[in-house]
Amino acid sequence: MTLPKAVKIVEVGPRDGLQNESAFVASSIKIELIERLATAGCRHIEATSFVSPRKIPQLADAAEVMRAIRRAPEVTYSALTPNLKGFEAAMDAGANEIAVFAAASETFSRKNINCSTEESLTRFEPVLDAAKRAGVRARAYVSCALGCPYEGEIAPAAVTRVAERLFNQGCYEISLGDTIGVGTPLAAKRMIEAVAEKIPLENLAGHFHDTYGMAAANVWAALEMGMAVFDSSVGGLGGCPYAPGAAGNLATEDLAWLMQGSGVETGLDLPKLVDCANWISGVLGREAVSRVARALKKL
Template sequence: MLLNNINLPSSVTIKEVGPRDGLQNENQFIQTEDKIQWINMLSETGLSYIEITSFVNPKWIPQLADALQVAKSINRYKNVTYAALVPNERGLEGALEANVDEVAVFMSASESHNLKNINKSINDTFPILKPVIQEALAAGKTVRGYVSTVFGCPYEGAVSADAVLTVADELFTLGIQELSLGDTIGVANPKQVEEVLLEVLSRFPKERLAMHFHNTRGTALANVLVALNLGISNFDSALGGLGGCPYAPGASGNLATDDLHYMLENMGIKTGINRDQLLNAALFIEGKIGKLLPSHTMQTERGKNCT
């Protein structure tokens, strides 16, 4: 298909998940005040959505043990949605105390990953999420659902579209307003993305879907292009390509916000994000994690003085 014939949206919402999905896999603890400052810098970039933390048990993700303090201490910008991942009712208590704007619940499309990630079967997960979703909605919050391992599982391999649809059906029935489809281990290819999305779009409107790609094998932006052509205009990403899943071996490297932003803006698709401020925020967190960010954009920035 010729690129000129692709039906691209005029604008896209980039949902920054770096402070949660990006940092959760970092071994070196990032100081609370640095997390707060980084989120404040992200708020100044023009991003309209930032997932700031996760209210999970600290023993599972020690990096985010300061969730409540972070959420209570950041500067709130009126045009930014501040979201947090919530696994259960106890986590919801913290999220509501912190007054986040959106609650995100999560589960997997594959049984093995769900057991490893949540310690419950898929069928046993729904009763846990139901009161979380209902209570969040009753509190005036929007609710988002994540489905992991949509395109492949580290334990089971291929995952059927029917398995994805079963989970998606139940989550929408429970009341979520948006569903993010995750390529948790970065195995998806453009043809597969098209096949799965056509199945999902036959059941649910494109406005209620988002894509969460990992760049583990270098296919994330190609997969974004396929999703764009099918009408998807919401994409999760982490600045600099931070992160991965602690329960999916080898799942390093979220799609980098800076790489996604570069591609979209140069294709004439508006994001509302200021590139200079975005790169400043990337440089800041790079200095705090103590290692170089893997995104192509950051590598290019470092190489500008090369001859």
């Protein structure tokens, strides 16, 4: 078995990790979190989301946060932009990459964004066209790639259809999301194999939630197949407001530990990452859920 020599880790904590917090997290804390992550070696940080404040009140300060970050030149600061208005606001605030999202589950799509999957893909066309004209790279997420809270198991063919459409619309990287964390290594491999028949593996990423403790195992399965891009969230923060019972994302420090022990380069400074996880978890009034942060804190 030959593993990739290095992986790209996309840190989604400032957006996906914080968006469901019930108590508003101060803009200054969000800014400090992003800056701490950059100091810990994160080179791809999803900083915020330019969506309606009514839908995601936690990220109502998106423009303020994006403008105030002290930028590290080697870091990509991206933002989720589901519509043209959001894209324009993100550009004005200084985002240098955008992301869009669609679901492989029709029911999830309707409950999440009140439209069908096909309608959501159509809505993204002007956003992706605008990004192309502006010379801004666009990334995409495919939700429910390994299961849906309403429909149950999702066929790999359904994931492939959505992923291929987004790739053909101009998204350079497609992140395949196990939104409710029900995936297992074998299911993950089957899904990735199906998608990789239509999209080059180097343009695919894994986004695994840890509801049943399978996130790291699913990363390993994907890594064995040659996947070299993974999303994670510092401290294991996050979840999905439209997926009842879904636990947080794979913790970035757990992912970094796995890669470090496997001889795969991440560019991350693990002690600084653990410090960041413990800090933000303390700010939010709880202990970091990641195993690595808890273990190293006791040493």
